[in-house]
Amino acid sequence: MAAFETALGLVFEPYTLWMMVLSGLFGLFVGAMPGLTATMATALLVPVTFFMPPVPAVAMLVTATAMAIFAGDLPGALVRIPGTPASAAYVEDAHRLTRKGRAELVLGCGLVFSVIGGIFGSLVLAVSAPILAEFALGFSSFEYFWLALFGLSCAVFISTGRPVKGIVSVLIGLALATVGIDPTAGHPRFTFGSVELTAGVSFIPAMIGMFAMAEVLRWVTSARTIEDLAGRQKLGNVFKGQWQLLRRYWPNVLRSNVVGTAIGVLPGAGADIAAWVTYALSKRFSKEPEKFGTGHIEGVVDAGTANNSALAGAWVPALVFGIPGDTITAIVIGVLYIKGMNPGPTIMLNNPEFLYAIFIIFVLANVLLLPLGWLAIKVFRRILAIPREFLMPMILVCCVVGSFAINNSVFGVGIMLVLGVIGYLMEENGFPIAPAILGLVLGEMIETHFMTSMIKADGNLLAFFERPVSAFLGAVTLSVWSWVAIGAVRRSLRASPATTGEVTVP
Amino acid sequence: MRIHDSAIGVVLLLLAAFMAREAAGFPPMPGQRFGPSLVPNLLAAGFAICGLALVVSGLRRREVKGLVELGEWARKGGHVLDVGLVVGGLALLILLWKPVGFLIGATLYTGLLAARFRGGRVPSSLLVAALACFVVDWAFRRLLLVPLPQGPLTGLYW
Numbered sequence: 001m002a003a004f005e006t007a008l009g010l011v012f013e014p015y016t017l018w019m020m021v022l023s024g025l026f027g028l029f030v031g032a033m034p035g036l037t038a039t040m041a042t043a044l045l046v047p048v049t050f051f052m053p054p055v056p057a058v059a060m061l062v063t064a065t066a067m068a069i070f071a072g073d074l075p076g077a078l079v080r081i082p083g084t085p086a087s088a089a090y091v092e093d094a095h096r097l098t099r100k101g102r103a104e105l106v107l108g109c110g111l112v113f114s115v116i117g118g119i120f121g122s123l124v125l126a127v128s129a130p131i132l133a134e135f136a137l138g139f140s141s142f143e144y145f146w147l148a149l150f151g152l153s154c155a156v157f158i159s160t161g162r163p164v165k166g167i168v169s170v171l172i173g174l175a176l177a178t179v180g181i182d183p184t185a186g187h188p189r190f191t192f193g194s195v196e197l198t199a200g201v202s203f204i205p206a207m208i209g210m211f212a213m214a215e216v217l218r219w220v221t222s223a224r225t226i227e228d229l230a231g232r233q234k235l236g237n238v239f240k241g242q243w244q245l246l247r248r249y250w251p252n253v254l255r256s257n258v259v260g261t262a263i264g265v266l267p268g269a270g271a272d273i274a275a276w277v278t279y280a281l282s283k284r285f286s287k288e289p290e291k292f293g294t295g296h297i298e299g300v301v302d303a304g305t306a307n308n309s310a311l312a313g314a315w316v317p318a319l320v321f322g323i324p325g326d327t328i329t330a331i332v333i334g335v336l337y338i339k340g341m342n343p344g345p346t347i348m349l350n351n352p353e354f355l356y357a358i359f360i361i362f363v364l365a366n367v368l369l370l371p372l373g374w375l376a377i378k379v380f381r382r383i384l385a386i387p388r389e390f391l392m393p394m395i396l397v398c399c400v401v402g403s404f405a406i407n408n409s410v411f412g413v414g415i416m417l418v419l420g421v422i423g424y425l426m427e428e429n430g431f432p433i434a435p436a437i438l439g440l441v442l443g444e445m446i447e448t449h450f451m452t453s454m455i456k457a458d459g460n461l462l463a464f465f466e467r468p469v470s471a472f473l474g475a476v477t478l479s480v481w482s483w484v485a486i487g488a489v490r491r492s493l494r495a496s497p498a499t500t501g502e503v504t505v506p
Numbered sequence: 507m508r509i510h511d512s513a514i515g516v517v518l519l520l521l522a523a524f525m526a527r528e529a530a531g532f533p534p535m536p537g538q539r540f541g542p543s544l545v546p547n548l549l550a551a552g553f554a555i556c557g558l559a560l561v562v563s564g565l566r567r568r569e570v571k572g573l574v575e576l577g578e579w580a581r582k583g584g585h586v587l588d589v590g591l592v593v594g595g596l597a598l599l600i601l602l603w604k605p606v607g608f609l610i611g612a613t614l615y616t617g618l619l620a621a622r623f624r625g626g627r628v629p630s631s632l633l634v635a636a637l638a639c640f641v642v643d644w645a646f647r648r649l650l651l652v653p654l655p656q657g658p659l660t661g662l663y664w
Binding site for chain 2: 047048050051164167168171174175178182184185187189190216217220221387388389390392393394396397398400401404405408410413414417421425428429447450451454455459
């Protein structure tokens with residue numbers, strides 16, 4: 001109880017509250033800008049958090065992401081470009097509703113159900129994290145190795161596109177993580193005589209490059225035009241009609257909360273996947289599935305709830321095991337390490353007040369979403385009016401400063417540039433970015449636990465299955481790989497006759 | 507910019523060969539049969555398998571004509587040059603980081619890029635860029651104590 005009181009004191013300090021409001025406005029701005037993502041908002045905030053105590057730093061990141069995920073609905077509804085990938089699933093319905101003159105209803109729905117989803121996810125985080133942390137105290141290097149590998153496997157196989165490209169992406173991340181002093185023997189690897197590289201590839205510049213710099217390059221190579229409905233819409237009371245929606249669709253809201261949080265908890269899957277899955281479920285169980293995609297609010301209610309509940313869910317594995325639930329928590333884990341708040345089961349023993357502070361911050365950020373989100377809806381037209389021709393170069397400057405600030409070295413800027421170009425090329429060619437980032441973040445952890453386990457077992461691989469939890473996690477991970485491998489072989493066998501046909505028929 | 511899957515596969519095979527060759531030079535851990543080369547070797551094997559899979563699938567699918575396909579955007583006036591300016595300009599900013607300093611370098615970089623994206627209007631673009639970079643410089647140097655280089659302006663402002 002004393003820890004909870006301390007946490008309340010830490011969160012309700014004026015400095016922390018101000019930082020939450022400022023980062024909330026920043027998150028709303030980034031989310032409302034088509035093409036800029038919640039992950040990018042988090043990555044750009046990291047250098048600002050370097051110089052803060054842990055609680056305000058984490059409060060900034062949590063608030064910015066919650067706001068950005070909601071704000072992604074605004075350009076989705078008004079200009080038919082999802083502000084963040086998490087709003088992509090229901091952009092067609094949201095935009096068509098706006099075209100029918102129901103912008104008020106759809107934007108209010110995005111706001112209210114984001115808050116409901118966010119608070120539900122926060123409560124699940126608050127209840128499950130301490131229980132899981134206690135259970136995880138008995139874990140050894142074997143369990144951690146399988147858990148981290150399972151997280152990477154999920155990131156590979158849940159990502160869209162071909163599994164082989166997801167595997168290449170994760171291998172790139174893991175390979176980048178091998179650069180520098182090796183964690184068990186202390187031997188320098190792939191450093192090419194560079195003193196800077198002996199410390200490894202710092203993942204903050206890597207992340208800024210792969211998400212923010214790559215996004216700027218995508219904009220430069222795009223059509224750079226948007227269809228604007230914002231100027232033609234009159235927005236009155238956005239809360240009108242929301243209670244009726246909640247009464248009508250409460251089973252959907254409940255289902256989306258549970259599914260969204262569960263997907264968030266799954267390592268490697270985040271808000272965007274939660275939105276797609278719950279939208280599909282909504283259509284599958286709807287009484288009016290034929291209306292989906294034509295301007296129907298049901299899918300917006302479901303997916304809008306799920307993407308915010310997944311945000312808090314992703315923090316469960318991040319805090320309890322130190323394994324990120326999505327790309328946002330991958331960044332947060334880095335920040336926690338920088339702050340000396342090493343995530344893992346012992347966080348509950350060593351820093352219980354910090355854990356409680358995170359729970360309070362989550363609830364508070366989602367409550368704050370109501371007034372700030374309402375404000376964002378009202379001023380969205382002005383946000384959209386900021387010329388992208390100025391904004392994109394300024395984002396590049398923020399990328400440069402952020403990458404420099406991590407070690408006060410221009411080497412970080414170089415890493416950001418190189419990985420920005422690589423990230424752009426990867427996405428253009430169907431290689432998902434998220435597995436590479438998770439590989440980079442988890443690489444050292446996986447190698448350390450793998451090598452420690454190998455030394456303990458004297459090289460006997462069967463030892464990885466001797467402990468019950470380790471055997472279970474190993475079996476689950478290997479099942480995922482087998483399932484995907486069998487699927488790939490089947491697809492290949494089915495495709496073979498067709499391919500042969502294409503070649504032989506003139 | 508789309509690259510032929512087979513070409514990407516060949517690059518991955520070369521990367522695998524390079525990693526394996528480098529890893530061969532890592533010493534084993536005392537008293538163990540394995541050492542710092544174990545994980546790089548496993549990753550090299552992964553790259554080799556995926557590289558082979560991409561070479562084969564690339565030859566079967568042939569989704570990209572030729573080795574590289576630039577896409578629709580490359581046909582629009584100056585988009586290729588824009589990409590070159592973003593990447594090349596940033597490389598130049600890194601090279602001239604200390605002698606030119608952040609404020610001058612970043613103002614020129616963002617101002618000229620903005621002018622290019624707006625189709626001219628250099629003075630107004632440079633003015634807006636200078637103001638924005640000044641705010642960034644103030645926030646990071648003054649508030650967050652990040653030692654951004656000042657170049658020729660050293661000692662002239664905070």
